[in-house]
Amino acid sequence: MQKKRSLIFLIICSLVVAMLGHLFFITEWFQDRYMVGPNDGLQQMVTFKKLLYEQYSTGNFFYSYQFGLGGGTYSQLAFYFSTSFMFMLTAAFVYLLQSVQLIGPADTLFWANAAVFVSIVRLAIIIVITTYVFRYMKCNWMPAFTGAAIYGLSAIYFRHVTYWEFFADAMLWVPLLVFAVEKIIREAQGGWFIVAVAVTLFNNFYFAYVNLIFILIYIMLRWKIQLVENETNRLRQLKMYFVSGILGLGISAISFVPAVYGYLNNHRPPYSQQVPLFNWDNILFNSRFVIIPALFLILLFVFSLYKNRTFRLFAALSIIFILLHFTPIVASAFNGFSAPQYRWEYLLSFTIGGCVAFGLKYIDEISKKKLTIASIIVTIAYLFTVFFDKNISITSYLSFAVLTMVLITIFLLFMFIWGKDRVRLILLYTGLLIIPIVFANVFQYGLSVPGKVDEVSKNHLRSEDYNGEEQRQIIQQIKDRDNNPFYRIDWKVGSFNNTPIVQNFNGMSVYGSILNKHLLYFYLYDLNIDMGRESVSRYATLGNRANLYSLLQGKYMIIEKDNNSPIPYGFNKIIESENYIVFQNNNILPFARTAKMLFSEQEMKHTSVLAREYAMLEGAIVPNKNNTAAIPKEQNIIDTATLETVNALYNDNKLSVTDDQGGIDIIADEIHPDTKDFYIRFHLENLAADQGFTLKVNDYKTTRKSNQSVYKTYDDNLTIRVSKADKVKIRLPKGDYILKVIALYQEDYSKLEQAKRQATETKKINWSDNRITITYNNQNNDNLMILPIPYEKGWEVKVNEETQAVKKVNYAFVGFPIEKGINHIQLDYYPPYFRTTLVITLISLILSVVSWWRARGTGTLSR
Incomplete structure (x- = not known):
């Protein structure tokens, strides 16, 4: 009964702290402004929630024709919400409210409205879990709760939630993994490690990677710092980590494997820029990722606290991660050795929270002298940072606010050390909780006004700039x-x-x-x-x-x-x-098309893109097959054209534009009278180190990224379609460029019109969730059907009850063989390896339950 009351009290306290920590965005919500970033927040977070909720609430869990040109959402959106426990719980609650008609449609406006409330619940859960983990590690209630609150109320939490909401879910599983490791070390029980690994891998494969790197570091340091007597020996620990980890991986297989497949089946050009060794970031005043609490720094310099092994553990972890914060190489490593991304900083917030919790546990053992020394060191550190960081001023509001919180923290600690009674203890913890709450709201203001989050309002979401x-x-x-x-x-x-x-x-x-x-x-x-x-x-x-x-x-x-x-x-x-x-x-053209003439990708490789379009109109392009028809021909008339420079110099493929809008005019001398459009192809590189630009070709405009942009495709071969004209005008801003391999093609659309005339409409097509059924009478004895559905692993097809292989046709789309006469076709989509992983998940669950049942009598798992 006492434990139940303690849990209820903890939940209530966590909800109160979580709500107070969101006061700024709560007040914004009352003014119809939302806790959603103006870019990815609107483009992805609320949008993918809308899509997935509509799918899940109608029983469609796997595929959406509305996702781009169509795609497996279970796999491709696993990075976001498709396998997120937090989203699934939220979706179930929303479905319940809709079922009793308490709310209306769950559109993007609804999910924007809900963001702050989902965040409050998530933050409360983070605080509850973390408090229990610190309690298990022998911390008292108030220090444990304070450390958990500092973890949850960290800058990275609110940054993640506002801009990329699903990032914040990773903070749920870090304390759970630590608890699971401590269970193995202290009690030789592996059941919680199974649970922790399973939920981490199931929930999000990307942050599972980050969290498991952290827990590996934690285990290695934990082996160096023994916290209790009679800890499980390392060999036995390794066995339990391995067996329990394999079972956890097996349970998560139904989510983890399709998610990893989606990641591996993605394409992003390799990050080619050099990653610097060091990058300065002011983590005391204005870092975008983590602001070090003054309380943590003060405790860090109370050297007598290091006698406590748990404090020493979290202090060592914190110091390691603070040092790692300053090297973009680590940010790259945590991002799969791609562009440096500081998404992992919540790990530092957790270790800081642990350090605070176990430092405060021994607060009454700190002498006035030791606190004075620590306070002086920390104050000097803040003042030194202000004077030597040119980006902040000692007279700025930021400096005043941060230094005020430092002084308040020092005052609260001295107030207690001076008297050490119950009233002062309560005042101490109340004050230490108020400081991160105030900080959290100030940080939210920084996100909202300078970060333009305040532009995400009800009016904006109903405007012509978003959804008018x-x-x-x-x-x-x-x-x-x-x-x-x-x-x-x-x-x-x-x-x-x-x-x-x-x-x-x-x-x-x-x-x-x-x-x-x-x-x-x-x-x-x-x-x-x-x-x-x-x-x-x-x-x-x-x-x-x-x-x-x-x-x-x-x-x-x-x-x-x-x-x-x-x-x-x-x-x-x-x-x-x-x-x-x-x-x-x-x-x-019809949704379901058929083809007899086949062209191989290999033989089409050296043709123009216009010839490839012709091949797709006349038949189909398939991998690794000899052509059954002559390769379509197109006419490159660049040799009959004249090139003239305009406000530019052009020599040896180097184009130097000397005015704001200069470039080259291509004057075609022999234009066929039936020509409707030109296809102009060329290779274009900007030689500027860091400059994006707009390219104009007649009335067509397109933008190109800077060479320093992490979003650059590095594909500099361009094909632009323009209407037939006497001149094709290529215009660029002032600068130096590489311009080469220019080709000019004429298009009269005769092949398109012929394909339209010859097309046979297939009327009997039905698509329900992840299943398509087609009835087609193949009177022309064609041998292949092509659908404008992107090819990806997971599609299965039966033609007249016979299983056929799904082929990649026309470079990226679904095709399959058909028979002469009537074809009854059924296509089904399931996530990659769905049936196999479902079996693995079920077997792993059964083995885990059996292991747990056997361990009940012995107090161990995976002996």
Whole structure:
């Protein structure tokens, strides 16, 4: 009964601290402003929550046609929320509220509204778990709670939640892993290690990597610092770590394996920039990642505390991680040896919390002299930092606020040391809790105003800059006139590639860290499609190339009236509103197409992208097969064209633009009268060390990243489609460039129109969740069916009840053999290795339960 009352009291206290720690964003919520970042917060966090909740609440757990050009969300969104326990619990609660009609639709506005409340609950859980872990390690209640609160109320928590919410979930599992390790060391019990490893790996594979590196460091240091008598010997520990870890991995297999497959099936150019050894970051005043509490520093310099082994353990860990914070090499290592990312800093916040907890445990043993020495050292450190950091001033509000909190901390400690009675003890802990609460709210203000989080408001989420009323109405008009479930609309608001998910239509763009590599190769290399903006982790539009729109169900395009965007061939205006125009593609091809002529990727490798488009219109491009037809021909007329410089010098492939808008004019002398468009291809590199730029080709614009950008694709081969004109004008800002391998092709769209005439519409197509059924009468004796569904592992197909191999066709899409006559086709999608991992998970669960049951009588697991 006492334990139950203690737990209830702890939960209440944790919720109170969590709510007080969110006071700033709570007040913002009352003013319809949300705890959501203006970039990834809006583009990804609330957007993917909306998508996944709609899937999960209807029983569809695996695939979405709305995710870009289609994709396995269970695998590709495992980096975000698809396997997140916190999200699943939240989704279940939201579903319950919807079931009793207490709330309405769970759109992006709903998830933005809910963000601060989900964060409060998460933070309370973090504090409860961490407090219990410190208690298990023999810390008193109030020090344990204070240390847990300092961990939870850290800068990195609020930064993570606001900008990349799922990052904060990792903070739940760090104390659980430490508890599991201590269970093995102290009691030779491996059951909790199974649980900790399983939930860590299941929840998020990326942060499992980070957390397991941490726990490995913890174990190694723990072997050096013995905390209790009769600890389990190391050989036995290793056996238990191995066996329990394998069982935990096995339990998580159903989530972990598809998630890792999604990561490995992603494409991101290697990070080519040099990672520096050292980077200064002011962790006492204005770091974006971690602000060291003054209380921690004071305790760190009370050298008598090091007699306590647990304090020594957490102090050593903290010092190690503080030193590692200053080297971007470690930030790169924690990010899979890619670009340095400081996402791991919550580990330092945890060790600081532990150091504070076990330092405060012995607060009454600290003498006035020792506290005085520590206070002087810390004060000098702060003043030294202020005077030598040129980015802050001693007279600034920041300096005043930080130094005030330092002085208040010192005052509280001296107040208690001077009297050491119960009233002073209560005042001490109350004050020490208020300081991180105040800090948390001040940090939130820093995120909101300078970080522009305050721009994420109800008005913004209903504006034309995100999801406007006029935009929603025009989308609805398209839906009202076309009930085909497979067409796609080329439309996004500005650079928000996930607009289709927000506005609930099948689009042609997506932005996410894990995407289908076949699609990314398709865009970057195979078809060389310009997206209007160079960036990794996204794809969008089809570069106004009519052939591709017709092949990939791009039936509609929405543009803003004042945009003056070029319109692809074959698109006609059908709807007009005050600010937008809708165009319809009159050459759309069937969703299910068949082919007899096959072209091999290898033999198409040395052709132009226009020839590849022709091959896809006439038949299909497949890997590793001899061509069954002649390679389509296109005409490169660059040799008959004249190149003229404009405000530029051009020699030996080097272009020096001497004015703001200079470049080259390509004057075509022999243009076929039937030509509708030009395809202009060239290789372009910016020689500036750090300068992004806008490229213009006639009326087409696209932006290119700086050479220093971590989001640069390093694909400098461009293909731009423009309408037929006397001149093709390539325009660049002032600077030096490499411009070479220029080619100019004519397109009359005769092959597209022929494909449209010969197309046979397949009417019997049904798509429900992760299953597609098609009935097709193959009267032409074609041997392959192609669907505009991205190829990825997990698709299975049966044709007339016979299992067939799913093939990668047209570089990135699903194809499979068909028979002459009637074909009854069924395609199913399951996450990669789903059945195998399901069996592994079930077996591992059974073995874990059996091991636990056997260990009950002996007090051990995995002997």
